[in-house]
Amino acid sequence: MPDIRRFLGEAEAMLPEAIALRRRIHAKPELGLDLPLTTEAVRERLDGLDVQIARGPSTSGLVVSLTGTKPGSQSGRTILLRGDMDALPMREETGLDFASEFEGRMHACGHDAHTAMLVQAVHLLHRHRDELPGTVKFMFQPGEEGYAGARHMIEDGLLDADPRPDAAFALHVTPNFRSGAVICRPGPMLASSDVWTIEIKGKGGHASMPHMAVDPIPVAFEIGLALQSMVTRRIDPFDPVVLTCGKVTSGTTNNVIPENATMLGTLRACSERSRDMAHKGIERVATNIAAAHLCEASVRIDRIYPVTINDADFVSFARGVASDVLGVENYISAPAPVMGAEDFSYVLQRMPGCMMFLGAMPEGHHSHVAPCHSNHMVLNEDCMAAGIALHAAVAHRFLNQGV
Numbered sequence: 001m002p003d004i005r006r007f008l009g010e011a012e013a014m015l016p017e018a019i020a021l022r023r024r025i026h027a028k029p030e031l032g033l034d035l036p037l038t039t040e041a042v043r044e045r046l047d048g049l050d051v052q053i054a055r056g057p058s059t060s061g062l063v064v065s066l067t068g069t070k071p072g073s074q075s076g077r078t079i080l081l082r083g084d085m086d087a088l089p090m091r092e093e094t095g096l097d098f099a100s101e102f103e104g105r106m107h108a109c110g111h112d113a114h115t116a117m118l119v120q121a122v123h124l125l126h127r128h129r130d131e132l133p134g135t136v137k138f139m140f141q142p143g144e145e146g147y148a149g150a151r152h153m154i155e156d157g158l159l160d161a162d163p164r165p166d167a168a169f170a171l172h173v174t175p176n177f178r179s180g181a182v183i184c185r186p187g188p189m190l191a192s193s194d195v196w197t198i199e200i201k202g203k204g205g206h207a208s209m210p211h212m213a214v215d216p217i218p219v220a221f222e223i224g225l226a227l228q229s230m231v232t233r234r235i236d237p238f239d240p241v242v243l244t245c246g247k248v249t250s251g252t253t254n255n256v257i258p259e260n261a262t263m264l265g266t267l268r269a270c271s272e273r274s275r276d277m278a279h280k281g282i283e284r285v286a287t288n289i290a291a292a293h294l295c296e297a298s299v300r301i302d303r304i305y306p307v308t309i310n311d312a313d314f315v316s317f318a319r320g321v322a323s324d325v326l327g328v329e330n331y332i333s334a335p336a337p338v339m340g341a342e343d344f345s346y347v348l349q350r351m352p353g354c355m356m357f358l359g360a361m362p363e364g365h366h367s368h369v370a371p372c373h374s375n376h377m378v379l380n381e382d383c384m385a386a387g388i389a390l391h392a393a394v395a396h397r398f399l400n401q402g403v
Contacts, residue, residue: 004393007124008325011388014120018384021045022116023098029087029105029112033059033143033152038085038115042140045119049126056156059149061085062140063158066125068132068399076134079398080165080351081391082344083118084111084144093375109372110173110360110379115140117171117384121391128392134399135163139347146304150343159350167314167403168353169394170344171387175369177332177359179380182322182390184356185334186312191242191268192275193304193341198223198286201296204259216261217250219293223286224248224263230281241278242268242339268339270307308345311352317403318354318394325393326386340372352403358387 021041028037039060046053052065067073092099092106100106122138139159143149159165177183200220205213224245231243243265250261267282269275283299290297322331334357344355360379361369370376 004321004396005325007389007392007396008385010124010127011120011385011392014123014388015382015385018116018120018388019381021119022112022381022384025085025112025115026107027098027101029100029102029107031087031089031105031145033147033149035060035085035142039140042115042119046122049122050129051122051126054158054161056153056158058152058156059142061142061149061153061158063153063161064122064138064140065135066122066129066132066138067135069130070133072133073135077399077402078135078137078163078165079395080137080139080159080168080347080353081118081121081395082139082141082168082170082347083114084141084149085115086111086142086145086147086149088145088373090375094378096378106375108374108377109145111144113173113360113379113381113384113387114171117387117391120384120388124388124392125395128396131396132399136395136399137165144343148305148343148346150346154346154350159347165351167398168347168351169318169391170355171358171390172342172355173360173379173383173387174357174372175360175362175377175379176371177357177361179359179361179363179383180326180386181330181332181359182326182356182386183332183334183359184310184315184319184354185337186310186315188270188307188337189310189334189355190308190342190345191270191337191339192307194267194275194279195302195304196265196267196282197300198263198282199298200261200263200290202259202261205257207255207257210257213257214294215257216259216295219290219295220248220250220261220263223289223297226285226289227282230285231278234281235274235277239271239274241270241274243278267301268341270337272307305341305343306345306349308342308355309348310354311348313403314352315354317398318356321393321397322356322390325389358383
């Protein structure tokens with residue numbers, strides 16, 4: 001078998017093209033499910049390669065298929081490599097020469113790097129397609145930031161198209177670990193994500209005579225505190241949830257008791273069991289505290305993304321690949337899940353696989369860097385060589401040896 005360690009050297013030689021593409025995408029960030037500029041940039045970089053490109057009706061996402069030319073490739077395994085492409089609705093304050101040209105939009109989660117790495121992985125594997133006894137599918141996905149782009153692409157039939165993938169792999173950059181290291185764990189890797197809303201209805205009146213009104217604002221305060229107690233007293237600490245109230249709105253002026261108050265927040269969980277317990281707890285706490293104060297409370301919980309669960313066997317396989325390509329010292333076992341959420345979870349519900357984090361800490365730093373979703377977030381672009389090589393090596397070894 002060819003030595004997959006050579007992929008790192010080849011990826012390092014391809015780094016200038018990856019950096020150029022990443023900066024092009026970074027300067028023109030796009031939101032949601034339709035990313036015409038980003039998709040065009042990807043298509044341009046794939047022009048001339050012997051690949052098939054599929055697109056569904058719901059998004060501008062692409063599935064690029066590369067079939068190997070090694071004997072048996074038509075009946076061999078298939079693996080899916082995924083990179084998300086969308087940005088966030090926030091103002092960039094990095095001061096980079098290639099900073100966002102679009103006010104109120106920023107690539108603050110590294111999806112520009114994910115896209116650039118995946119494009120270069122197509123080139124790298126295309127160069128070695130005579131060694132591939134199967135098919136590699138590259139999923140260029142929009143709408144990860146709250147739009148469920150992965151689910152839309154699944155519903156469009158793009159993942160089930162023949163040949164259907166046998167496994168899936170993805171990388172997500174993080175500036176909080178040293179550049180070029182990878183972090184992973186079996187089981188829950190990222191949390192589920194839900195949005196909860198509590199509407200509290202009281203009775204309006206004059207602020208100087210609260211006894212003649214039913215004030216919903218202190219009720220909202222009490223519910224907020226009680227929800228934190230519910231989390232710590234009713235949820236197993238070894239199967240945790242995070243419940244955060246991010247917004248409370250009520251009232252119009254200083255001398256009016258309003259009739260309504262609204263609370264808005266997020267819930268993260270590492271299992272469906274704790275997730276369901278928290279859902280029931282939010283309903284129970286809100287409605288009963290409101291009733292105790294002569295108010296009414298209605299609760300709405302929108303399920304956003306499921307828990308991202310890494311297949312244990314695939315994690316063991318990917319750990320071996322990463323150790324061979326990047327060195328055993330560059331593999332870090334994550335002690336616990338990350339409480340962020342990912343719609344790659346939908347993919348992993350349909351097939352075994354895993355998501356790894358790729359360290360992207362800026363040069364000269366050792367800690368306390370701006371994290372993902374910060375308007376100051378920057379990354380070490382050199383880490384993309386490790387990402388390109390790891391994408392290619394995982395696909396190459398999976399097609400040739402399996403898990």
